[in-house]
Amino acid sequence: MNKKVSLKDIAQRVGVSTTLVSYVLNNQKENRIRKDVAQKIRDVAQELNYRTNQIAKSLKTKKTFTLGLIVADIANPFSSSLARIIEDEADRHNYTVIFGSSDENPQKSRKLIDTLLKRQVDGLIIAPPDGAASQIADLQRHHVPFVLIDRYFPDLKTSYVALDNCAAVYAAVDHLIDRGYRRIGLVTLQSSLYHMNERKRGYLAALKDRNLTFHKHWLKEISPDILKPEIERATDDLLAGPQPVEALLFTNNTVALHGLKYLQSLRLRIPDDLAIVCFDETDALDLFYTPITHIRQPLREIGQQATRILLETIDKTNKITQVNLQAELVVRESTSQMVSKLVHGR
């Protein structure tokens, strides 16, 4: 790869002035530049690897004692709690953290990575969105110190701290079966992210290992964009017909929140009418009238380990550390032993 791509190279290739290229790549005077020209400039810049050269350049400067953090969505309590833990851990090592959220959007995540590296952070902690694998590979190629959290790409050999998501859901489904439930539904997000697939895999594996026939309509994969109506429709479906599900597992905190709100509005009795397991621990769960069995992620450990690994990586960039942590199943009343409806089982 050519390591000396300049604005001039891009300008010559596109056939425009260097100034115009500079405007486009620095997002200036947008309204006064033709869209197709701007796009062409961006395409050539990407093709010539201009951005990543910039990134590499920024690394030559000395330490700033600042870490960059990219979370999926800062308004989600999982992200914001983790951000807070990382801030506290970094502070203990005299580092300041600046962060932003990718909003599950690979364009935004690329822009944030650029912004943070131009602002000369010493390293990055990233919860990468779907479609960001090439950005992560770029960082690695340019020896940018980074650690992935929550999500990772199994095909890329990078440092990460993540949960064993498959085992977490497996244990929860296994527990439901132990408690007498046989018709178990899963409400999850449509996603090609590895960690969400792992949750689905855990569900299917547990049913299989306990010799329960899986019915396709028990698994509801809903679009994150229209979460509320889709969760309500999925729940209605799962509870309809002659053989409604006896237990339901929500695979993340937003799905759980909307699901529980809807169950509350239906005046369903938990666990008598329906047993519930939620993924993630949030304050909201504590206000539900029945204490909810949930899968607790070791948030503090995830945040602290990611920070420590990043600080190590800043000193020795070649070291790769991969950590898979185990979740804890916190059993509460929402999954009490099933008695009355056992006759319907299997």
Next chain:
Amino acid sequence: MNKKVSLKDIAQRVGVSTTLVSYVLNNQKENRIRKDVAQKIRDVAQELNYRTNQIAKSLKTKKTFTLGLIVADIANPFSSSLARIIEDEADRHNYTVIFGSSDENPQKSRKLIDTLLKRQVDGLIIAPPDGAASQIADLQRHHVPFVLIDRYFPDLKTSYVALDNCAAVYAAVDHLIDRGYRRIGLVTLQSSLYHMNERKRGYLAALKDRNLTFHKHWLKEISPDILKPEIERATDDLLAGPQPVEALLFTNNTVALHGLKYLQSLRLRIPDDLAIVCFDETDALDLFYTPITHIRQPLREIGQQATRILLETIDKTNKITQVNLQAELVVRESTSQMVSKLVHGR
């Protein structure tokens, strides 16, 4: 004020080398420098206004299309929802936001301001902690574009977007009185922050205007550091004795969350045993078995206006815009008309 303070000036004044001063002010080689010497260097730097000169210097550079945001505590849903709104609004103007939380600590807030300005953000949106007035005055003196949100200092003439907190609580207490409640308690945080004092002032003013005698033990100011046990003790106190309170107002979302959890554990019936009003709207409220009357802050408007004002300020630094927004009282079942206990009133 001398605008040309250098590392050398500080070194001469303390009687150490310029290199040593540089290490201390850049937080390097901490373990190898005597603590009293490091402190002396920091004191002299502060006395000579070294930091603020650095800040002024960083402003000479060109636009980076990056905004800095300092929230009180990113793990609090008020902060994180606001951060998300500001990110979205900034993105609409092609700006990226990087942020951090001050943890209600003026030292951390100073460090973050330094970090963000050194990282060359074009301007700052700040929810300042208690004790940060001098930092804000410094920013103003050096013509750093900034807007305060949520909190402000009435003695400083700065741009801000904030809630009319006094009116918000006044309206809630007025509503409780309209609904027949007379013995009304307030659980709030110990704080000298203006916005928290305004909430207390609204409570007292409403009682006075409706000719209700205020009893000192109805007002509980608890320490943020030991929130949970203090809220439980305060609630016990308010409900004890021959004349327990009939209604309770929690003045922010964390106080409300812990308060509701405790009331749930006591198996109190809301509103039959106790009427409840909460400040702030959070997802958690929706899972409580009785829908809760609450004070809704116009979060979207706060975030969007702050962002727009900041972007204006970046272009014309002399303009000061102060916005006081009104809250909305969302009336739900937790403050239904009081009937049974009206005999105890006044």
